[in-house]
Amino acid sequence: MSGDNRIWIFDTTLRDGEQALRASLSQKEKIQLAQAIARLNVDVMEVGFPVSSPGDFDSVQRIAREVKGPIICGLARAVAADIEACGEALKAAERRRIHTFIATSPLHLQYKLRKTLAQATEQAVAAIKLASRYTDDIEFSCEDAGRTPIDDLCWIVERAIAAGATTINIPDTVGYTIPNEFAAIITALRLKVPNIDKARLSVHCHNDLGLAVANSISAIQAGARQVECTVNGIGERAGNCSLEEVAMIINTRKDVMAPLFTDIKTSEIYRSSHLVSQICNMPIQPNKAIVGENAFAHSSGIHQDGMLKAQNTYEIMSPEQVGIRQSELNLTSRSGRHVIQHRLAELGYSQHDYDLEAVYKSFVALADEKGRVFDYDLEALVFFQNLKEADDYYQLEFLSSSTHTGHVASATVGLMCNGELLTEAATGNGPVEAAFNAITRISKLQIKMVDFNLQAKGSGEDALGQVDITAEHEGQRFHGAGLATDIVRSSVLAYVHVLNMIQRAQRIFVHKQAYKQAHKQQQQPAEPAPLTSAAGGV
Numbered sequence: 001m002s003g004d005n006r007i008w009i010f011d012t013t014l015r016d017g018e019q020a021l022r023a024s025l026s027q028k029e030k031i032q033l034a035q036a037i038a039r040l041n042v043d044v045m046e047v048g049f050p051v052s053s054p055g056d057f058d059s060v061q062r063i064a065r066e067v068k069g070p071i072i073c074g075l076a077r078a079v080a081a082d083i084e085a086c087g088e089a090l091k092a093a094e095r096r097r098i099h100t101f102i103a104t105s106p107l108h109l110q111y112k113l114r115k116t117l118a119q120a121t122e123q124a125v126a127a128i129k130l131a132s133r134y135t136d137d138i139e140f141s142c143e144d145a146g147r148t149p150i151d152d153l154c155w156i157v158e159r160a161i162a163a164g165a166t167t168i169n170i171p172d173t174v175g176y177t178i179p180n181e182f183a184a185i186i187t188a189l190r191l192k193v194p195n196i197d198k199a200r201l202s203v204h205c206h207n208d209l210g211l212a213v214a215n216s217i218s219a220i221q222a223g224a225r226q227v228e229c230t231v232n233g234i235g236e237r238a239g240n241c242s243l244e245e246v247a248m249i250i251n252t253r254k255d256v257m258a259p260l261f262t263d264i265k266t267s268e269i270y271r272s273s274h275l276v277s278q279i280c281n282m283p284i285q286p287n288k289a290i291v292g293e294n295a296f297a298h299s300s301g302i303h304q305d306g307m308l309k310a311q312n313t314y315e316i317m318s319p320e321q322v323g324i325r326q327s328e329l330n331l332t333s334r335s336g337r338h339v340i341q342h343r344l345a346e347l348g349y350s351q352h353d354y355d356l357e358a359v360y361k362s363f364v365a366l367a368d369e370k371g372r373v374f375d376y377d378l379e380a381l382v383f384f385q386n387l388k389e390a391d392d393y394y395q396l397e398f399l400s401s402s403t404h405t406g407h408v409a410s411a412t413v414g415l416m417c418n419g420e421l422l423t424e425a426a427t428g429n430g431p432v433e434a435a436f437n438a439i440t441r442i443s444k445l446q447i448k449m450v451d452f453n454l455q456a457k458g459s460g461e462d463a464l465g466q467v468d469i470t471a472e473h474e475g476q477r478f479h480g481a482g483l484a485t486d487i488v489r490s491s492v493l494a495y496v497h498v499l500n501m502i503q504r505a506q507r508i509f510v511h512k513q514a515y516k517q518a519h520k521q522q523q524q525p526a527e528p529a530p531l532t533s534a535a536g537g538v
């Protein structure tokens with residue numbers, strides 16, 4: 001039976017996976033998970049250990065009744081009461097499997113079961129025979145097979161098959177083996193057990209050394225035709241072989257895995273993974289293969305540039321294959337110009353709408369401060385970049401401010417004024433007022449604040465703060481805007497914007513006066529060149 005090419009996927013999320021949970025699942029939650037696992041199109045799903053509690057018995061019974069598609073399986077020790085409870089709970093299933101097991105390693109036999117291998121074998125044979133009263137689909141597992149001498153393993157497996165087991169499962173119960181060793185166990189069983197072809201050979205690997213998936217893959221390459229696994233790899237201790245990883249290895253590496261295949265509907269992977277994580281309260285690590293938040297996210301410029309040119313430069317499978325809408329190109333200080341240009345194009349900006357070098361420079365500064373830059377940050381950067389003028393008279397060079405509860409605040413501001421650095425310090429009721437007072441000392445302009453408005457751009461604690469100021473100078477009103485992660489800085493940038501607007505208005509005035517003067521002297525003077533506004537950005 002181990003000669004065919006379909007790898008059966010035996011999901012044990014609701015049995016071995018459930019053993020790892022800190023809180024028990026309600027029956028409704030188990031049904032929800034079972035439906036999601038059935039949508040993955042697994043071949044078998046092990047949904048509980050019916051003898052363990054009335055609650056588990058009921059949920060196995062309900063899943064057996066309600067969930068269609070896969071073979072529904074229950075676990076039972078090689079004990080009559082366990083087999084009977086399992087057989088009863090599974091009765092309503094269209095297709096049912098009883099999975100019975102006994103430990104075979106010298107350690108487990110001596111200390112846990114206090115039996116000889118012969119006694120354990122006798123008990124297993126009796127359990128398999130009893131199970132055959134309920135179903136002809138019987139799986140037998142040699143618990144701790146990974147640490148069982150190969151001849152002992154062959155001995156009990158041969159007798160289990162003779163007794164009626166149709167699947168023989170070889171668990172690496174404590175995740176002890178390494179891939180070539182585990183593959184050798186499968187090879188030896190296929191060579192040494194005379195009736196091995198009468199059963200499907202299965203593996204059940206734990207992840208104590210992080211090798212559950214690698215061992216399972218080695219085992220199927222050696223002839224195993226069923227892999228026991230769980231969604232997200234949840235399970236006892238360090239967990240089990242992860243369903244999504246095994247399925248995607250077989251799917252992605254057809255060059256080495258073909259003609260082997262699974263019937264898993266891979267587009268259901270992401271959805272079921274997140275449901276399992278949520279219901280089981282088991283967060284998924286961001287770098288988890290296939291389903292982690294970063295599995296299809298690219299953060300560095302060289303990778304992002306590669307991705308934009310050809311997706312397979314940095315992706316060996318597509319996110320759509322596992323049910324993720326699209327890859328993500330995260331904007332961080334490691335990003336380059338190509339991805340900024342690409343993202344702005346997606347947001348509707350053409351290359352003529354902004355100066356890439358200038359936007360990139362402020363993007364890197366912001367990314368260094370914030371970590372990740374979002375679309376709304378990028379749009380704000382472009383907006384503020386476009387407000388800036390090459391001939392801005394004032395530029396903010398530095399700003400420092402301090403506040404102490406119950407005391408006046410102080411600020412020191414350095415402005416580059418037409419190429420010369422001017423610095424002033426001042427106090428105020430708050431850091432913004434202190435900084436504004438310092439700026440007034442530098443500019444020596446009499447400015448009256450008419451309106452001050454602060455709003456958050458984006459959400460969360462690292463949102464940008466945009467400040468809009470309306471100020472009056474010599475009877476004329478000016479608007480200034482500033483954007484930064486720190487609101488004192490946004491306020492100062494907005495104020496510097498106002499100064500530049502005033503300065504520009506004064507230049508226009510002088511320019512016009514000169515024009516009028518010239519007009520008086522000549523009959524047809526040339527038009528004066530237009531002058532525009534300025535702004536402060538990050």
Ligand SMILES: CC(=O)SCCNC(=O)CCNC(=O)[C@H](O)C(C)(C)COP(=O)(O)OP(=O)(O)OC[C@H]1O[C@@H](n2cnc3c(N)ncnc32)[C@H](O)[C@@H]1OP(=O)(O)O
Nearest residue numbers: 019049051052053077078079101102103112113143173236
């Ligand atoms: C490797 C695995 O993941 S195996 C599955 C592990 N899952 C679970 O254990 C969850 C379900 N378990 C339970 O609810 C309980 O342990 C029960 C109902 C099965 C048994 O509970 P209790 O009767 O109180 O026994 P307890 O769990 O303390 O001890 C286990 C007993 O089963 C025996 N046992 C262990 N495995 C097997 C087996 N495969 N076949 C027969 N007997 C076994 C042990 O030797 C021990 O017997 P002892 O009482 O004669 O020493």
Ligand SMILES: CC(C)C(=O)C(=O)O
Nearest residue numbers: 101141143171173204
């Ligand atoms: C019952 C068996 C398959 C098991 O869970 C194990 O050995 O880890």
